[in-house]
Amino acid sequence: MTETVSIGVIGGSGLYHMPEITNITRHSITTPFGKPSGDVMIGTLRGKRVAFLPRHGEGHVRSPESIPQRANIYALKSLGVKFILGVNACGSLKEDFAPGHIVIPDQLFDYTIGKRDRTFFEDGIVAHVSVADPYDTYLRGLLMAAVRVSGGTGHGTGTFLIEDGPRFATRAESRIFKAWGCDIIGMTTAPEAFLAREAEIAYATMAHITDYDSWHDSEAPVTVEMVIATFNKNIQLAQQAIAYAVENLDEYTTCPAHTALNGAIMTAHDKMPVERIEQLRPILARVLGL
DSSP: OOOOOSEEEEEOGGGTSOTTOEEEEEEOOOBTTBOOSSOEEEEEETTEEEEEEETTTTTTOOOGGGOOHHHHHHHHHHTTOOEEEEEEEEEEOSTTSOTTOEEOOSEEEEOOOSOSOOOSOOTTSOBOOOOSSOSOHHHHHHHHHHHHHTTOOEESOOEEEEOOOSSOOOHHHHHHHHHTTOOEEESSHHHHHHHHHHTTOEEEEEEEEEEOTTTOTTSOOOOHHHHHHHHHHHHHHHHHHHHHHHHHOOTTOOOGGGGTTTTTBOSOGGGSOHHHHHHTHHHHHHHHTO
16 A cells, blocks of 8 residues: 655656655556656655655656646645645746746746646536636745745746747747746646646645746857756755755645635536546545545
8 A cells, every 4th residue: 555645746856866865665656647757756854755756757758748747646646645846947037037046936827738638627527626826825935935045046926937848939939928927937837736726736836947048138048958057056955945845844734725626616416427536536535525
């Protein structure tokens, strides 16, 4: 029987190769939506059991649009996860959000074009979940404190635009995104944040700025080499911040996301197909009293 954990971390390999993590177990999980990006590694960090999931798979083998995001969130939900801390690399669309800085976004603009599986609630059980505020306030405050304690330069708000990728934006696209009032740009946080809300998991992310995307006239356009070099410099900071956040996260805190399905399900219970209820059992268990 796989153990139950309440804290999940989604990010790159640098986050689960931390020397502090002990008592490590690996779990290959199969979900109704396929296998997640990679095995879930559960380890002890600062006295708490934490589930780590590599968003792009081990060795970065998953392209942004092919990440099995439903399987990733479902796998963590099936382990009992109530809180997800994400870590992302991103580009800046704002002059004073400089490479090397960290943003804890409070808003999300989904500019993906529909190729991604973005909901658990398809035909059979219909739900409309509120994501007006897609990032959890409690976790955002915790991550911001973690960045400061770890010595990073942080920004406590920002609008995160998510494009499809895997290419980087053209200069025209980047300038338009900037003109829209977006602050940072990435490829993976949508639909991750929305699926976490549907699964009643509180979610926030720590976005590490690696470049100025393509809009900045006096800076070179973003390249893979630029992203890797800057993010690698921040790995130690990211590790310290995640460790602090885990240590100080109150696992008994109740967040609005934990009751996100209250009033959200439109389908009458007697009209729900049994097979769909079973498929979504970990997600529906609380609200349907399963």
